[in-house]
Amino acid sequence: MTITIKYFGLIADITNASEELFNLEKSDFTTTDLMQQLHEKYTGLQNVSFAIAVNKSITASEINLKNNDTIALLPPFAGG
Amino acid sequence: METSKPIKKSFVQGPISAEFIGNSIAKHQTKTSIGAHNIFLGQVRADEIDGKTVAAIDYSAYEEMAEQNFHEIREAAFEKYDLTCLHIYHSLGYVKAGEICLFVFVSAPRRKVVYEALNYLVEEIKEKVAIFGKEILEDETYTWKKNN
Numbered sequence: 001m002t003i004t005i006k007y008f009g010l011i012a013d014i015t016n017a018s019e020e021l022f023n024l025e026k027s028d029f030t031t032t033d034l035m036q037q038l039h040e041k042y043t044g045l046q047n048v049s050f051a052i053a054v055n056k057s058i059t060a061s062e063i064n065l066k067n068n069d070t071i072a073l074l075p076p077f078a079g080g
Numbered sequence: 081m082e083t084s085k086p087i088k089k090s091f092v093q094g095p096i097s098a099e100f101i102g103n104s105i106a107k108h109q110t111k112t113s114i115g116a117h118n119i120f121l122g123q124v125r126a127d128e129i130d131g132k133t134v135a136a137i138d139y140s141a142y143e144e145m146a147e148q149n150f151h152e153i154r155e156a157a158f159e160k161y162d163l164t165c166l167h168i169y170h171s172l173g174y175v176k177a178g179e180i181c182l183f184v185f186v187s188a189p190r191r192k193v194v195y196e197a198l199n200y201l202v203e204e205i206k207e208k209v210a211i212f213g214k215e216i217l218e219d220e221t222y223t224w225k226k227n228n
């Protein structure tokens with residue numbers, strides 16, 4: 001399956017990209033698995049706090065990802 | 081038959097001008113059931129960070145999600161308060177210190193709800209909308225802003 005990961009603000013500074021595609025061989029893959037991979041790839045993520053949105057909804061619990069899902073890593077909000 | 085309204089766009093490019101705000105007020109003069117308006121204007125503050133002054137904030141957002149967040153906040157406010165109309169505008173891109181980056185405008189037949197509704201809206205926007213602010217310092221270095 002293919003998933004899209006979006007990065008914003010401080011997180012995009014760390015990943016040096018605003019978006020990337022992940023092609024995964026396996027079909028059972030959760031947000032926790034994804035975070036583990038991202039932390040290995042981008043060690044700078046360990047020092048920052050962010051929320052995770054799956055298909056534009058913020059989620060605190062572990063979710064099974066599906067083909068074509070969009071996951072966003074959102075640093076603290078600063079509107080207003 | 082009830083039709084669903086299209087999602088209004090809240091983002092504007094760059095600062096929100098006094099003319100834009102003035103025109104927005106003028107447009108409501110035909111809505112004569114309104115007896116009270118209330119307006120919140122967020123202005124970029126020249127904070128001092130580690131001895132350097134903030135010159136501007138460069139706003140970015142997860143736009144598709146943020147427009148959805150604005151829509152949900154707007155619907156919740158209409159549900160909660162007896163409002164005639166409400167408008168939310170937020171800047172994207174570069175807004176210099178002293179310029180306006182947020183304009184929230186609520187209107188109702190009577191005055192009491194406009195205070196409560198406006199406060200509710202501003203707090204919800206700050207907490208729930210996926211907007212990010214890069215504070216550009218006078219020496220062109222930057223830091224990322226966080227809402228408290």
